[in-house]
Amino acid sequence: MKEPLIHTQDLRYSYGNQEVLKGLNLEIPKGSIYGFLGPNGSGKTTTIRLLLGLLQPKKGSIHLFGQDLWQHRLPALQKVGALIEMPSLYRHLSGKDNLEVMRRQLGLEKSRIDHVLQVVRLSQEANRLVKHYSLGMCQRLGIALALLSDPELLILDEPTNGLDPSGIREMRELLKDLNQEHGKTIFLSSHLLSEIEKTVTHLSIIHQGKMAFEGAVQDLAHVASTATGVEVEVDNVFLAQEILQQNGYVTTVKEGHWVTIPVKDKHEVAALNHLLVGQGIAVSGLSYAQQNLEDLFLALTEKTPISVETTASPTLSLV
Numbered sequence: 674m675k676e677p678l679i680h681t682q683d684l685r686y687s688y689g690n691q692e693v694l695k696g697l698n699l700e701i702p703k704g705s706i707y708g709f710l711g712p713n714g715s716g717k718t719t720t721i722r723l724l725l726g727l728l729q730p731k732k733g734s735i736h737l738f739g740q741d742l743w744q745h746r747l748p749a750l751q752k753v754g755a756l757i758e759m760p761s762l763y764r765h766l767s768g769k770d771n772l773e774v775m776r777r778q779l780g781l782e783k784s785r786i787d788h789v790l791q792v793v794r795l796s797q798e799a800n801r802l803v804k805h806y807s808l809g810m811c812q813r814l815g816i817a818l819a820l821l822s823d824p825e826l827l828i829l830d831e832p833t834n835g836l837d838p839s840g841i842r843e844m845r846e847l848l849k850d851l852n853q854e855h856g857k858t859i860f861l862s863s864h865l866l867s868e869i870e871k872t873v874t875h876l877s878i879i880h881q882g883k884m885a886f887e888g889a890v891q892d893l894a895h896v897a898s899t900a901t902g903v904e905v906e907v908d909n910v911f912l913a914q915e916i917l918q919q920n921g922y923v924t925t926v927k928e929g930h931w932v933t934i935p936v937k938d939k940h941e942v943a944a945l946n947h948l949l950v951g952q953g954i955a956v957s958g959l960s961y962a963q964q965n966l967e968d969l970f971l972a973l974t975e976k977t978p979i980s981v982e983t984t985a986s987p988t989l990s991l992v
Protein backbone atom coordinates (compact mmCIF):
# COMPACT_ATOMS: atom_id res chain seq x y z
CA MET A 674 0.00 0.00 0.00
CA LYS A 675 1.15 3.54 -0.76
CA GLU A 676 2.14 5.77 2.15
CA PRO A 677 -1.17 6.90 3.69
CA LEU A 678 -1.79 10.68 3.77
CA ILE A 679 -2.83 10.45 7.41
CA HIS A 680 -1.44 7.81 9.72
CA THR A 681 -2.03 7.73 13.45
CA GLN A 682 -0.65 5.18 15.85
CA ASP A 683 -1.99 4.55 19.33
CA LEU A 684 -3.47 8.06 19.42
CA ARG A 685 -4.72 8.96 22.88
CA TYR A 686 -6.34 12.05 24.33
CA SER A 687 -7.99 12.95 27.64
CA TYR A 688 -9.88 16.00 28.89
CA GLY A 689 -8.88 16.01 32.55
CA ASN A 690 -9.63 12.52 33.84
CA GLN A 691 -11.92 11.66 30.93
CA GLU A 692 -10.03 9.54 28.40
CA VAL A 693 -11.74 10.30 25.08
CA LEU A 694 -9.42 8.57 22.59
CA LYS A 695 -8.02 5.22 23.68
CA GLY A 696 -5.41 4.31 21.08
CA LEU A 697 -6.66 5.13 17.58
CA ASN A 698 -4.85 3.69 14.58
CA LEU A 699 -6.03 5.42 11.41
CA GLU A 700 -4.74 5.03 7.86
CA ILE A 701 -6.22 7.32 5.25
CA PRO A 702 -5.14 6.30 1.74
CA LYS A 703 -4.20 8.98 -0.79
CA GLY A 704 -7.06 9.54 -3.23
CA SER A 705 -9.78 8.22 -0.91
CA ILE A 706 -12.94 9.75 0.46
CA TYR A 707 -12.63 8.48 4.00
CA GLY A 708 -15.67 8.53 6.28
CA PHE A 709 -14.98 8.75 10.01
CA LEU A 710 -18.17 7.61 11.70
CA GLY A 711 -19.29 7.49 15.27
CA PRO A 712 -22.20 8.45 17.49
CA ASN A 713 -22.34 11.85 19.20
CA GLY A 714 -19.60 12.24 21.78
CA SER A 715 -17.48 9.36 20.46
CA GLY A 716 -14.41 11.54 19.86
CA LYS A 717 -14.61 12.59 16.19
CA THR A 718 -14.08 16.32 16.66
CA THR A 719 -11.30 15.66 19.16
CA THR A 720 -9.57 13.46 16.57
CA ILE A 721 -9.95 16.15 13.90
CA ARG A 722 -8.54 18.82 16.24
CA LEU A 723 -5.56 16.55 16.86
CA LEU A 724 -5.05 15.98 13.11
CA LEU A 725 -5.05 19.74 12.56
CA GLY A 726 -2.50 20.36 15.32
CA LEU A 727 -5.07 22.28 17.40
CA LEU A 728 -4.64 19.83 20.27
CA GLN A 729 -1.48 17.97 21.21
CA PRO A 730 -1.78 14.19 21.72
CA LYS A 731 -1.15 12.87 25.21
CA LYS A 732 0.28 9.72 23.67
CA GLY A 733 0.80 8.18 20.23
CA SER A 734 1.81 9.70 16.92
CA ILE A 735 0.28 11.52 13.95
CA HIS A 736 1.92 11.49 10.53
CA LEU A 737 0.61 13.72 7.74
CA PHE A 738 2.09 13.19 4.27
CA GLY A 739 4.60 10.78 5.80
CA GLN A 740 5.99 13.30 8.28
CA ASP A 741 5.48 13.66 12.01
CA LEU A 742 2.90 16.42 12.49
CA TRP A 743 4.51 17.95 15.55
CA GLN A 744 7.98 18.06 14.01
CA HIS A 745 6.83 19.45 10.63
CA ARG A 746 3.64 21.27 11.53
CA LEU A 747 3.81 24.19 9.12
CA PRO A 748 4.71 22.37 5.88
CA ALA A 749 2.22 19.57 6.69
CA LEU A 750 -0.69 21.86 7.48
CA GLN A 751 -0.06 24.03 4.39
CA LYS A 752 -1.30 21.09 2.34
CA VAL A 753 -4.51 20.73 4.38
CA GLY A 754 -7.83 22.57 4.07
CA ALA A 755 -10.34 22.17 6.90
CA LEU A 756 -13.91 22.87 7.89
CA ILE A 757 -14.82 22.20 11.51
CA GLU A 758 -18.59 22.12 12.04
CA MET A 759 -20.08 25.54 11.10
CA PRO A 760 -17.74 27.74 9.05
CA SER A 761 -16.93 31.16 10.55
CA LEU A 762 -18.34 33.59 8.01
CA TYR A 763 -18.89 37.35 7.87
CA ARG A 764 -22.66 37.35 7.43
CA HIS A 765 -22.87 41.02 6.40
CA LEU A 766 -20.44 40.42 3.50
CA SER A 767 -21.09 38.61 0.24
CA GLY A 768 -19.74 35.12 -0.38
CA LYS A 769 -17.14 36.59 -2.72
CA ASP A 770 -16.01 39.19 -0.16
CA ASN A 771 -15.64 36.48 2.48
CA LEU A 772 -13.27 34.71 0.11
CA GLU A 773 -11.47 37.98 -0.65
CA VAL A 774 -10.71 38.52 3.06
CA MET A 775 -9.16 35.06 3.30
CA ARG A 776 -7.32 35.41 -0.05
CA ARG A 777 -5.57 38.56 1.17
CA GLN A 778 -4.61 36.93 4.47
CA LEU A 779 -3.04 34.04 2.58
CA GLY A 780 -1.52 36.24 -0.17
CA LEU A 781 -3.03 34.21 -3.00
CA GLU A 782 -3.78 35.15 -6.61
CA LYS A 783 -7.14 36.81 -7.31
CA SER A 784 -8.07 34.14 -9.84
CA ARG A 785 -8.41 31.58 -7.01
CA ILE A 786 -11.71 33.18 -5.93
CA ASP A 787 -13.59 32.58 -9.19
CA HIS A 788 -12.08 29.13 -9.40
CA VAL A 789 -13.24 27.96 -5.96
CA LEU A 790 -16.66 29.58 -6.41
CA GLN A 791 -17.06 27.57 -9.58
CA VAL A 792 -15.88 24.35 -7.92
CA VAL A 793 -18.44 24.64 -5.08
CA ARG A 794 -21.13 25.83 -7.52
CA LEU A 795 -21.66 29.24 -5.93
CA SER A 796 -20.68 31.48 -8.87
CA GLN A 797 -24.29 32.61 -9.39
CA GLU A 798 -24.69 33.51 -5.72
CA ALA A 799 -21.22 35.03 -5.24
CA ASN A 800 -22.43 38.61 -4.73
CA ARG A 801 -25.34 37.84 -2.38
CA LEU A 802 -24.89 38.60 1.30
CA VAL A 803 -24.09 35.52 3.33
CA LYS A 804 -26.94 36.28 5.76
CA HIS A 805 -29.27 35.39 2.88
CA TYR A 806 -27.53 32.05 2.17
CA SER A 807 -29.12 28.70 3.03
CA LEU A 808 -27.25 26.39 5.42
CA GLY A 809 -26.11 24.27 2.45
CA MET A 810 -24.71 27.36 0.70
CA CYS A 811 -22.88 28.38 3.89
CA GLN A 812 -21.34 24.89 4.08
CA ARG A 813 -20.26 25.11 0.43
CA LEU A 814 -18.76 28.55 1.04
CA GLY A 815 -16.91 27.04 4.01
CA ILE A 816 -15.49 24.40 1.68
CA ALA A 817 -14.57 27.12 -0.85
CA LEU A 818 -12.59 28.88 1.92
CA ALA A 819 -10.85 25.58 2.73
CA LEU A 820 -10.02 25.13 -0.97
CA LEU A 821 -8.51 28.60 -1.55
CA SER A 822 -4.94 27.51 -0.95
CA ASP A 823 -5.44 24.45 -3.21
CA PRO A 824 -4.77 21.86 -0.47
CA GLU A 825 -4.09 18.21 -1.24
CA LEU A 826 -6.15 16.99 1.71
CA LEU A 827 -9.51 18.24 2.96
CA ILE A 828 -10.60 17.52 6.54
CA LEU A 829 -14.31 18.16 7.09
CA ASP A 830 -16.11 17.78 10.40
CA GLU A 831 -19.77 16.78 9.87
CA PRO A 832 -20.19 18.71 6.57
CA THR A 833 -23.76 17.40 6.13
CA ASN A 834 -24.88 18.24 9.67
CA GLY A 835 -28.25 20.01 9.63
CA LEU A 836 -28.64 19.89 5.84
CA ASP A 837 -31.94 18.90 4.26
CA PRO A 838 -32.02 15.97 1.78
CA SER A 839 -31.31 18.20 -1.23
CA GLY A 840 -28.43 19.90 0.63
CA ILE A 841 -27.04 16.47 1.51
CA ARG A 842 -27.29 15.40 -2.14
CA GLU A 843 -25.49 18.58 -3.31
CA MET A 844 -22.76 18.04 -0.72
CA ARG A 845 -22.37 14.40 -1.81
CA GLU A 846 -21.97 15.44 -5.45
CA LEU A 847 -19.53 18.20 -4.51
CA LEU A 848 -17.35 15.84 -2.48
CA LYS A 849 -17.26 13.25 -5.26
CA ASP A 850 -16.39 15.97 -7.77
CA LEU A 851 -13.58 17.31 -5.54
CA ASN A 852 -12.19 13.80 -5.24
CA GLN A 853 -12.60 12.56 -8.80
CA GLU A 854 -12.15 15.75 -10.86
CA HIS A 855 -9.84 17.75 -8.62
CA GLY A 856 -7.80 14.93 -7.04
CA LYS A 857 -8.47 15.84 -3.41
CA THR A 858 -8.21 13.26 -0.66
CA ILE A 859 -11.10 13.88 1.73
CA PHE A 860 -11.44 12.90 5.37
CA LEU A 861 -14.93 13.60 6.70
CA SER A 862 -16.71 12.81 9.91
CA SER A 863 -20.36 12.00 10.42
CA HIS A 864 -22.63 10.41 13.01
CA LEU A 865 -24.99 9.09 10.32
CA LEU A 866 -23.87 6.26 8.08
CA SER A 867 -26.84 6.79 5.76
CA GLU A 868 -25.62 10.31 4.93
CA ILE A 869 -22.19 9.26 3.77
CA GLU A 870 -22.32 5.60 2.75
CA LYS A 871 -22.95 6.57 -0.89
CA THR A 872 -20.04 9.02 -0.91
CA VAL A 873 -17.11 7.38 0.82
CA THR A 874 -14.65 4.82 -0.50
CA HIS A 875 -13.26 3.91 2.94
CA LEU A 876 -14.59 4.22 6.42
CA SER A 877 -13.89 3.65 10.03
CA ILE A 878 -16.29 3.49 12.94
CA ILE A 879 -15.20 4.87 16.29
CA HIS A 880 -16.98 3.86 19.45
CA GLN A 881 -16.08 5.09 22.95
CA GLY A 882 -12.67 6.25 21.77
CA LYS A 883 -11.72 2.96 20.08
CA MET A 884 -11.94 1.74 16.51
CA ALA A 885 -14.84 -0.66 15.95
CA PHE A 886 -14.28 -1.07 12.19
CA GLU A 887 -11.87 0.12 9.51
CA GLY A 888 -11.94 -0.86 5.87
CA ALA A 889 -13.45 -0.27 2.46
CA VAL A 890 -17.20 0.27 2.19
CA GLN A 891 -17.68 -3.06 0.45
CA ASP A 892 -15.88 -4.75 3.38
CA LEU A 893 -18.55 -3.40 5.72
CA ALA A 894 -21.21 -4.61 3.31
CA HIS A 895 -19.53 -8.03 3.39
CA VAL A 896 -19.45 -7.99 7.18
CA ALA A 897 -23.10 -6.94 7.15
CA SER A 898 -24.01 -9.98 5.11
CA THR A 899 -21.94 -12.49 7.04
CA ALA A 900 -23.26 -11.01 10.30
CA THR A 901 -26.66 -12.52 9.66
CA GLY A 902 -25.48 -15.67 7.93
CA VAL A 903 -26.48 -17.52 4.79
CA GLU A 904 -29.81 -18.59 3.45
CA VAL A 905 -29.93 -22.03 1.86
CA GLU A 906 -32.72 -23.38 -0.34
CA VAL A 907 -33.14 -27.14 0.06
CA ASP A 908 -35.58 -29.82 -1.13
CA ASN A 909 -36.22 -31.18 2.39
CA VAL A 910 -36.20 -28.48 5.07
CA PHE A 911 -36.81 -30.80 8.04
CA LEU A 912 -34.07 -33.25 7.14
CA ALA A 913 -31.65 -30.41 6.34
CA GLN A 914 -32.34 -28.80 9.73
CA GLU A 915 -31.80 -32.10 11.53
CA ILE A 916 -28.46 -32.70 9.80
CA LEU A 917 -27.28 -29.13 10.44
CA GLN A 918 -28.30 -29.16 14.09
CA GLN A 919 -26.59 -32.52 14.68
CA ASN A 920 -23.43 -30.85 13.37
CA GLY A 921 -23.67 -27.91 15.75
CA TYR A 922 -25.29 -25.31 13.50
CA VAL A 923 -28.11 -23.05 14.68
CA THR A 924 -30.87 -22.98 12.08
CA THR A 925 -34.02 -20.99 11.42
CA VAL A 926 -36.59 -21.83 8.76
CA LYS A 927 -37.25 -18.64 6.88
CA GLU A 928 -40.08 -19.43 4.50
CA GLY A 929 -40.85 -22.15 1.99
CA HIS A 930 -37.71 -24.21 1.49
CA TRP A 931 -35.20 -21.70 2.87
CA VAL A 932 -33.11 -22.24 6.02
CA THR A 933 -31.00 -19.45 7.58
CA ILE A 934 -27.72 -20.37 9.29
CA PRO A 935 -25.28 -17.95 11.03
CA VAL A 936 -21.76 -18.37 9.65
CA LYS A 937 -18.31 -17.06 10.55
CA ASP A 938 -16.81 -16.83 7.10
CA LYS A 939 -16.96 -18.13 3.54
CA HIS A 940 -15.15 -21.38 4.46
CA GLU A 941 -18.02 -22.25 6.76
CA VAL A 942 -20.48 -21.61 3.90
CA ALA A 943 -18.58 -24.10 1.73
CA ALA A 944 -18.45 -26.61 4.60
CA LEU A 945 -22.17 -26.58 5.30
CA ASN A 946 -22.98 -26.85 1.60
CA HIS A 947 -20.65 -29.87 1.39
CA LEU A 948 -22.30 -31.38 4.47
CA LEU A 949 -25.84 -31.06 3.10
CA VAL A 950 -25.01 -32.33 -0.39
CA GLY A 951 -23.02 -35.22 1.12
CA GLN A 952 -26.11 -36.30 3.08
CA GLY A 953 -28.27 -36.35 -0.06
CA ILE A 954 -29.97 -32.96 0.33
CA ALA A 955 -30.48 -31.05 -2.94
CA VAL A 956 -29.21 -27.46 -2.48
CA SER A 957 -30.80 -25.26 -5.12
CA GLY A 958 -30.05 -21.79 -3.70
CA LEU A 959 -27.42 -20.24 -1.43
CA SER A 960 -27.05 -16.53 -0.65
CA TYR A 961 -25.83 -14.23 2.09
CA ALA A 962 -28.67 -12.85 4.17
CA GLN A 963 -28.64 -9.07 3.83
CA GLN A 964 -28.31 -6.88 6.87
CA ASN A 965 -28.75 -3.23 6.31
CA LEU A 966 -25.59 -1.22 6.91
CA GLU A 967 -27.33 1.16 9.28
CA ASP A 968 -28.35 -1.78 11.52
CA LEU A 969 -24.77 -3.02 11.52
CA PHE A 970 -23.50 0.47 12.39
CA LEU A 971 -25.94 0.58 15.32
CA ALA A 972 -24.91 -2.92 16.36
CA LEU A 973 -21.26 -1.83 16.34
CA THR A 974 -21.91 1.33 18.33
CA GLU A 975 -24.65 0.24 20.71
CA LYS A 976 -23.07 -2.95 21.99
CA THR A 977 -25.76 -5.13 20.43
CA PRO A 978 -24.08 -8.51 20.50
CA ILE A 979 -23.53 -9.99 17.06
CA SER A 980 -20.79 -12.51 16.57
CA VAL A 981 -18.65 -11.92 13.54
CA GLU A 982 -15.14 -12.96 12.73
CA THR A 983 -13.37 -11.78 9.66
CA THR A 984 -10.04 -12.68 8.14
CA ALA A 985 -7.02 -10.34 8.19
CA SER A 986 -8.64 -7.28 6.60
CA PRO A 987 -10.86 -5.36 7.23
CA THR A 988 -10.33 -4.74 10.93
CA LEU A 989 -13.46 -5.46 12.87
CA SER A 990 -13.75 -5.68 16.59
CA LEU A 991 -17.04 -5.93 18.31
CA VAL A 992 -17.16 -4.44 21.76
Ligand SMILES: Nc1ncnc2c1ncn2[C@@H]1O[C@H](COP(=O)(O)OP(=O)(O)OP(=O)(O)O)[C@@H](O)[C@H]1O
Pocket residue numbers: 688693711712713714715716717718719720864
Ligand atom coordinates in the same frame (compact mmCIF):
# COMPACT_ATOMS: atom_id res chain seq x y z
N1 LIG B 1 -13.14 20.99 25.54
C1 LIG B 1 -13.63 19.93 26.16
N2 LIG B 1 -13.52 19.79 27.48
C2 LIG B 1 -13.99 18.68 28.12
N3 LIG B 1 -14.61 17.65 27.51
C3 LIG B 1 -14.75 17.73 26.18
C4 LIG B 1 -14.28 18.86 25.43
N4 LIG B 1 -14.55 18.65 24.12
C5 LIG B 1 -15.18 17.45 24.05
N5 LIG B 1 -15.28 16.90 25.28
C6 LIG B 1 -15.89 15.58 25.58
O1 LIG B 1 -15.17 14.60 24.87
C7 LIG B 1 -16.03 13.60 24.33
C8 LIG B 1 -15.84 13.51 22.81
O2 LIG B 1 -16.25 14.74 22.24
P1 LIG B 1 -16.12 15.04 20.68
O3 LIG B 1 -16.64 16.41 20.46
O4 LIG B 1 -14.74 14.74 20.24
O5 LIG B 1 -17.10 13.94 20.09
P2 LIG B 1 -17.83 13.89 18.67
O6 LIG B 1 -17.78 12.46 18.24
O7 LIG B 1 -17.24 14.90 17.75
O8 LIG B 1 -19.31 14.29 19.04
P3 LIG B 1 -20.41 15.10 18.20
O9 LIG B 1 -20.83 14.19 17.06
O10 LIG B 1 -21.50 15.32 19.20
O11 LIG B 1 -19.76 16.38 17.74
C9 LIG B 1 -17.44 14.00 24.77
O12 LIG B 1 -17.76 13.27 25.92
C10 LIG B 1 -17.32 15.47 25.08
O13 LIG B 1 -18.24 15.85 26.06
